[in-house]
Amino acid sequence: MSLSPVDLRARAEAASGHLPGLILSAERLASMVAPGAHGLRRAGPGEDFWQYRPASEGDTARSIDWRRSARSDVQFVRDREAQTAQAAGIWLSRDAGMDFTGGPDRPTKAERGRLLALALGMLMLRGGEKVALLGQPPRAGRLQAERLAEGLVTRADDTDPAAALRPQMRVVVISDFLSDPAWVQTLLARAAGLGSMGVLLQILDPDEATFPYAGAVEFRAPGGGPRHDSRDAEGLRNAYLQRLADRRDWLSAQARQAGWQFGGHVTNAPASEVLGWLWQALGQGAR
Template structure:
């Protein structure tokens, strides 16, 4: 029996999807290994709530009060004075962190074979940070998906991050309705598109108690604009282009616009109680990961 044209089309689409998934998943072991090595450089630990309660870390000594049992008294500390003291521990709880990695076509850019594409570096940082947070007992998930704890979640995130394709267009942005109250977000993007989405996202975040980090990931070429002479500038999607006969003459204006964009992002993040950082793909990812961990633990 001959297959119908519809069946053949469906078969070809399925085969194409399988082929694409196999090609993408070929990078999965390397991504996991690199992320695990990177995460191992950071000492993980649960983030305290800065109040007394169940936990392992010392928080403060306080004078004993009515209702404290004899077992709660720290007799060694109390022996140094005429008063009795209780050793409080800091309350700890699993916190939920959401990750979002831009999938715009521009994130696929690399200015040379000696450095990764922006998307690859962003994926590495996101997965390594997830591993650190998960080891500290926290819940982590991609933005818009459930945050979970445990080693299985690390494997799940690795697969989701590695298999996520870039979009057809240059722009990509999370929508404010993806936010959930009281979570922490990590947003990785080159932030070279229209920044209006950042304003909308942070306005919504401020209203529902969401805090987080904006990390701008750029290629060194985008950071320093090394081009001279006649250059055809074209977005990776092909949607926009500019033919310049004197690229060097554009450098000062470009660098001024980049600095202005960065200052705006930094100020907007500060106003919302967020953090802003930037990273270029020729820098050590360990420096960026350490910064991530410090600001999220602060």
């Protein structure tokens, strides 16, 4: 269903009221996972001083710090810290099914996805990376975290992740992956051609992960789709769980073949656990 400009503006204004809470929660979560996150620590082109080291063969006279060398019998070179900002793109599915929650005591999949996306973006920004929602220009700096937050709660479109890929970009794709997964193959094939690496993260509600239903249950597709009345929901459990396991295995195999990683998260589990996994999967934790 397409919305008028007035409807879109009203939705954006309502969503923006959640921005302060989202930013604060993401900051707290990021601090729990990697309180000392920093940039890449090695010698290379950059502006910040890193260390002195004894001069070696190949160092030019221009590279020697003569003031420091005058205090000893050894010539020293002033190394600078490498600053190699990389571009990262985060994509969060906007499918109607992402708004599902099986109970008022836990967030929707979309809410948990927004929190994880923003917290991960903050961690990468702290490390000097350039980050954006996929399809937007990656930037560095504190202000970019606010742009990420605003985009996560107000954007009404669902950018095609494959079309938004850029060469050598690191990508995080967050979805429940419960709809037709053909787009995943398209995404990974294009990523391979562009040299882009990344992570697929599947977020599920506990009810979707365990199928706790029994007796007479009416199942309704998200967004006003078809309905299914079952008088014996428990009898559907084994078949459903097998299909879910098959989908996970398929996603894991597709990611592995492309050199990506696949992980899963259930919304009643601590967000810090999966954020820590994402941080490590992207190679940030080792820096």
